[in-house]
Amino acid sequence: MHNDLLTIGPLTIHGYGLMIALGIVVAYSATLYWAKRLHLQSDHIASLIIWCLVGGILGAKLLYWTTQVKSILQDPMILLNFTDGFVVYGGIIGGILAGYLYCRKSNLNFMQCFDLIIPSVALAQGFGRIGCFLAGCCYGQETTSWFGVVFPASSFAPSGVALVPTQLISSVLDFLLFLILVFFAKKKKAHGQVAALYLLLYSSGRFVLEFYRGDIIRGNVGMLSTSQFIAIILIIISIGMIVISFKKLSLRIT
Known part of the structure; x- marks a missing residue:
């Protein structure tokens, strides 16, 4: 919960940025490792990862701006702040769209690549959330439970x-989702099933966890937070992906 980890002269290493960077490096390395085991072209995978990363950053920022329209109209300078203000779901959607475009451009099997990369996405998110904890963003509601955490005045969370x-x-x-996906990837019957499982499990967990979030800056759709609304849509999509994959599999068998 201390974001300023180390200061060397004018340079300060922030925990949030360090965890994000560490997550990206570990996820990138893991994806390349699995790509080699599957005998996929590493140059294509490296380019695909970069596309997904850029698309993810843009998507996370765009969705944040969408939830902050009123604030932006009052203070347009918010648009110039690129160091914070990201929504995870925007990153997921933006990364998926960018990956799809690259696969279409390069004649790659999108669902196969989706399955390949998505466990690493969960891994990167695990590191990223540690960064959130160090910075104090994405904090929870007040509690009297034994596991409650008191943040310092320097963090984004109320102190x-x-x-x-x-x-x-x-x-x-x-991190648990990452392990589940890695295990399931060895058992999957068709391309797209690992990705569908990620969308189903991540969205389900996120929907429940949103009830315990204390930051109200993320916007809402009716009685639901923006993330809960998107979670419902992705759960429906993931179930559809699973059904379609099994139908295709049954057609191959018959």
Whole structure:
């Protein structure tokens, strides 16, 4: 919960940025490792990852701006702040769209590539949520439970009160999801099933965890937060992907 980890002269290493960078490096390395095991062209995979990363960053920023329209109209300078203000779901959607475009351009099997990359996405998210905890963003509601965390005044979270550590809960769930996906990838019957399982499990967990979030800056759609609304859509899509994959598999068998 201390974001300033190390200061060397004018340079300060922030925990949030360090965890994001570490997550990207580990996820990139893991994806290249699995691509080699599957005998996929590493140059294509490296380019695909870069496309997904850029698309993810743009998507995360665009969705954040969408939830902050009123604030932006009052203060347009918000648009010039590129260091914070990202929505994870925007990153997921933006990364998927960018990956799809690259696969179409390069004549790659999108669902196969989707399955390849998505476990690493969960892995990167696990590190990223640790960064959120260090910075104090994405914090939880006030609580009197034993696991409540009190953040310092220097963090984004309210100080002096115990809060549900939603960042750490998210991190643990992301790492667990990574392990589940890696295991399932060895058992899958058709391309797209690993990706569908990620969307189903991540969205389900995120929908529930949103009830314990304490930051209200993320916007809402009716009684649901923006993330809960998107989670419902992605759960429906993931179920559809699973059904379609099994139908295709049954047609091959028959």
